[in-house]
Amino acid sequence: MMGSSTRFMQCFFFCFTLSIFSPLANSEDAADGLGIDVELVRAGNEPRRLVRFSPEVGTVQTSEMIMEMQQQVSLGGVAMPSQPMPPQKLTLEIKVTDVSSEGDVSFEFKYTDMKVIDDPNNPSPLKATIETMLKPMIGSIGRGVVTNRGLTKSGEYEVPDDLSPQLKQMLAGMKDAMNRLSSPVPEEAIGMGAVWKVSQSIVANGMKLDQTSTHTITNMTDDGFQMSVKLEQQADPQDIENPMLPPGTKLRLDSLESNGSGKSIIKENAIFPLSSEVKIGTAANMSIDVAGQAQKMKTDITMKMSLQKGGI
Template identity: 25%
Template structure:
């Protein structure tokens, strides 16, 4: 943790309170929402996911068809989710500190337990996590007790995720639980929703979504359908985030910080099979620089962030 004073001058309380929150903010937008304690299983909690809207900019070439996810009950899939976060932070002229999260590899076994229908247009997917790994020795030791943890996704016919359920194994250490939640938080808010309107190769559309973290963000994802082979879609993706306010209201009424700079943009690719619940492959990186100051301008905190996510089979 960075020092809270420089040259004998204490950093204001609001600014000091932000130091802990700032690192959390950067790792995975959307995973900071409190768990839903009304979950039926005591060890399982639900992280709500904000709704997204899709707007077609260019319908692409003929032939055009509506793109709908349609995984039947009993569909199984294995996939691997790999995430990391590189975060550097500096307060005033103090040395730059590293708050990065190590890469974590999470093999997943998925099964569709409920298929979308006219009565309920939501697919429910159950996930089992096993053999998780990381190059960080301390986190690797913590992950050992998390083997067998579960997760679940509620997915609309557009492919948009509306809820994330996490079910840590009984022996999961706090470090493992936090790393898993962070990884899934990144994955959920990098999911590409598909348009309802008929589109063809070359089509472009935007997916707009509010990202709920310590700072409320408006996220815009611009998607291009670069190729289609039956149910398999190849997508090019660009992402940008913009704060809804120029002020950061710190949690717990701890004060406010001015948002002097906020840049988060990125790009990548994804391959989606509309008959499978998880991406077939994907590689996306989003990052940028942020700067915050206390109201009287006496202290400034700067961050440089890069979040990476990959999907493999």
């Protein structure tokens, strides 16, 4: 039971990390119709200008993403043995297919490669399992539409048919959480030192989270900018239903809090950052019920992601 539950948590947070840094998003509906609130805190120094994304149709961007995740699980207050997960490298190809007269950018993306970065001197016993899980996703595609301010209007991801039923349902649930790499920017003109907050509700495989990120411009050029980002996430208590759980198992989230920070380099002729780094720490407390026997499980997770330009 414990092994199955911890494997579920590893896979869940792996998929959740993937969704946070994937091209699409479907945030919960909000008053503006996009489910995203962008609040300008400080406009920054003069000179200021409007920041708008304006890629050309046919532009192709290749990005390489490396994800690392480490976790520590305790059950009933007793720490369980921890098996480090090796880093995973994912390669994305993004193509701009249309730009409307209003500036909305339509794009397609494809996962062209996925692999485990293993230490040959200390190979991970999880390598084969992770590669088996990732391999069917190679070649999978999706598409989306973002505004010229980086706000996602629509998106979809085609879940590969040859995935295992459990992972297929997991990723199908993640379609509602495919978060944006095109960073939302304020409507107002901004300059060096500008600060804004982005708030949104995300549904990740049935789990609802509230996310707030604070963005600060650290360098600005005529065609882009660099920024630092601070990230906070929290989730209210809720039941979690997932086919990867053992039969008869009930899992309830008691609390979840995440804090992270990172930095990005943005160019306005591209809808994804040229480079990005982020590190997030998450503490999740859960209640597990199996055949009427309840236990408390605490999971502490550290996730790192780096995104580098492969070509544009």
